[in-house]
Amino acid sequence: MTVRRSAGTERRRFLALLGGAALLPLGATAGCAELRPNEDHLRVRTGIEPLRKRFPALGELSDAHWLGYDLDEAGKRQTVPGPDSRIRLVGVARLAAGAVAATLGAAPAGERFETVALPADLPAPLAKHVPDRTDWRASTAYDLRILAREPSQAPAGEEAEGRFLLHEKDDRVWFDTVFLYT
Structure with a gap:
């Protein structure tokens, strides 16, 4: 018994194979796009409200440039978030005029400020927003005071650690913090 195929069937089979072969590179390209690293950590943000929520004790903020x-996940391809997230907020913002001098002059007992330089590992996208890297003032007690928010202000399951440096000359604050969400 012989099976007969019509010319139409052969043509459809040929076109289906040709179409599949043409779509294969498109599928491979789409798959590779998913493997690109997440570079959102390099985007400099300028919003003030997220900083006000995290650091209400700093007071009035303006001219902010920061990374979050x-x-x-920084530099890795985007994935589903894990059960714990460690969010880094690092950047610089301007405080109200005279705020740094007032803070340094009225520091509570035990909040001794030392003169320091900005960290050497300053994130590259922020470098142009920090013209002066010397003569910053730092105090561990001040860091703890800024991070100590009222429990009602902190999201449930959030812990924070970080460093705050003050620059009196231009009323700036440098912050480098990590918030752990569980």
Whole structure:
């Protein structure tokens, strides 16, 4: 018994194979696009409200330039978030005029400020927003005071650690903090 195929069937089979072969590179390209690293951690942000929520004790803020990203995902391809996220907020903002002098002059007992330089590992996207890297003032007690928010202000399951440096000459604050969300 012989099976007969019509010319139409052969043509459809040929076109289906040709179409599949043409779509294969498109599928491979789309798959590779998913493997690109997440570079959102390099985007400089200028919003003030997220900083006000995290650091209400700093007072009035303006001219902010900062990065915010998940430390465990920075530079990696985007994935589903894990149960714990370590979010780094690092940057610089201007305080109200005279705020740094007032803070340094009225520091509570035990809040001794030392003169320091900005960290050497300053994130590259922020470098142009910090013209002076010397003569910053730092105090561990001040860091703890800024991070100590009222429990009602902190999201449930959030812990924070960080460093705040003050620059009296231009009333700036440098912050480098990590918030752990569980």
